[in-house]
Every structure is written in C-alpha cells, then in structure tokens.
Amino acid sequence: SAVISQKPSRDICQRGTSLTIQCQVDSQVTMMFWYRQQPGQSLTLIATANQGSEATYESGFVIDKFPISRPNLTFSTLTVSNMSPEDSSIYLCSATSPGAGELFFGEGSRLTVL
Amino acid sequence: AQKITQTQPGMFVQEKEAVTLDCTYDTSDQSYGLFWYKQPSSGEMIFLIYQGSYDEQNATEGRYSLNFQKARKSTNLVISASQLGDSAMYFCAMREAGSNDYKLSFGAGTTVTVRA
Numbered sequence: 001s002a003v004i005s006q007k008p009s010r011d012i013c014q015r016g017t018s019l020t021i022q023c024q025v026d027s028q029v030t031m032m033f034w035y036r037q038q039p040g041q042s043l044t045l046i047a048t049a050n051q052g053s054e055a056t057y058e059s060g061f062v063i064d065k066f067p068i069s070r071p072n073l074t075f076s077t078l079t080v081s082n083m084s085p086e087d088s089s090i091y092l093c094s095a096t097s098p099g100a101g102e103l104f105f106g107e108g109s110r111l112t113v114l
Numbered sequence: 115a116q117k118i119t120q121t122q123p124g125m126f127v128q129e130k131e132a133v134t135l136d137c138t139y140d141t142s143d144q145s146y147g148l149f150w151y152k153q154p155s156s157g158e159m160i161f162l163i164y165q166g167s168y169d170e171q172n173a174t175e176g177r178y179s180l181n182f183q184k185a186r187k188s189t190n191l192v193i194s195a196s197q198l199g200d201s202a203m204y205f206c207a208m209r210e211a212g213s214n215d216y217k218l219s220f221g222a223g224t225t226v227t228v229r230a
Contacts, residue, residue: 041222043159045218092159096216102164105159106158108159
C-alpha cells in the first residue's frame with residue numbers, strides 16, 4: 001500500500017490568488033492523479049501527473065488554470081490559479097502502480113475561495 | 115455518457131442492520147475492475163472492496179460484500195451489521211481495461227446515515 005500526504009489540508013483563499021497543493025507518497029508509484037470534488041458532488045479527474053513531462057489533462061481542465069508538476073516518482077504539486085468561488089472544492093491526490101489493485105488517495109485539500 | 119450510476123442519493127439504516135447500495139455500470143470492455151470507496155465527513159477516500167470482471171465469486175472483505183451480477187452490469191455493496199461509524203458517502207468506481215493509466219470513473223455517490 002501507499003500512504004499519501006497532502007498539504008495544505010484546508011485553506012481559505014481570496015479571489016484572484018493562486019494556491020499550490022503538495023502531494024507526497026511514501027513509496028515510488030507509477031501513476032499519480034489529481035481529482036476535484038465540488039461540494040456535494042462526485043470526484044472528477046483533473047489530470048494525470050506524468051513524471052518529468054507535462055501532465056495529461058481531462059476534458060474541461062487546462063494547464064493554465066491547473067498547472068501540475070511531478071519532478072520524481074513520489075511527489076507532485078497542483079496549482080489552482082486565479083481562483084474564483086467556483087474553485088471551492090476538495091482536491092485529492094491519488095496514486096497507484098500496476099499490480100497494486102486499488103487507487104490510493106491522500107486526505108484531500110479543502111479549499112474555500114471567498 | 116455516464117459510466118457509473120448510483121441511483122440512491124441517501125439511505126438511512128438502523129444500527130446493526132444490513133444496507134445495500136446499488137451501482138450499475140456501462141462498459142464494452144470484457145476486462146474491468148470495480149471498486150467501492152468510503153468518504154467520511156473528514157474527506158479522505160477509504161478503499162473498501164474490489165471486484166474484477168473475471169472473478170467468479172463475489173468479493174467479501176469483513177462486513178463488506180459485493181453482489182456482482184455481470185450480465186446486469188451491477189455491483190451492489192452490502193454492509194452488514196451497520197455501525198455508527200459507517201455513516202459516510204459511498205462511491206462506486208470502475209477502471210476499464212483500455213485505461214492504460216489506471217484512471218477511475220466514479221459514480222455520484224450514496225450517503226449512508228446509520229441511526230442508533
């Protein structure tokens with residue numbers, strides 16, 4: 001199994017600012033993902049964080065709004081840029097490797113944008 | 115098109131009783147995996163149980179079991195002997211064989227409230 005730590009766990013942000021969320025995995029994993037969960041909603045995949053290359057974004061999400069880095073096999077960051085109240089969500093980092101079976105999740109970062 | 119459908123937005127169950135959460139899925143793949151996750155109010159996603167499309171037996175994990183009906187494309191989660199700590203949101207998810215990067219598609223979720 002993998003233990004995933006996210007920072008910050010929660011934050012209150014002002015409109016127009018940007019915030020970077022960090023995700024640290026306690027073991028090397030092949031794949032890392034970022035999900036968004038808007039209030040009362042299900043999880044929506046933002047992007048796959050690729051090590052050493054640009055992330056692969058899902059439809060509706062763009063790099064300018066959600067830049068992602070993954071410098072190595074255990075660490076990734078997601079930045080939520082130029083935030084608006086609509087960005088108020090839980091952002092979840094997840095990771096897995098072939099043969100691991102399940103997708104492991106961090107505790108989530110709960111962002112509130114005023 | 116919606117790949118995972120959970121039609122029960124909320125359910126109430128009495129402590130110590132069993133509750134069944136419905137989940138249907140849509141895929142043309144023969145090989146796929148089905149997952150259930152629990153999300154308490156604190157927000158973390160807790161993996162509960164997994165069913166592979168080729169598994170002949172229904173998966174069980176402690177008080178959690180699946181009623182997997184492949185022909186009907188459904189995988190219902192049964193929580194037996196409910197406890198107050200089972201109150202949470204429950205998500206059904208699927209990983210398709212064509213998804214080389216192991217992405218999961220999630221359903222809308224079902225909120226379970228256990229009453230004392």
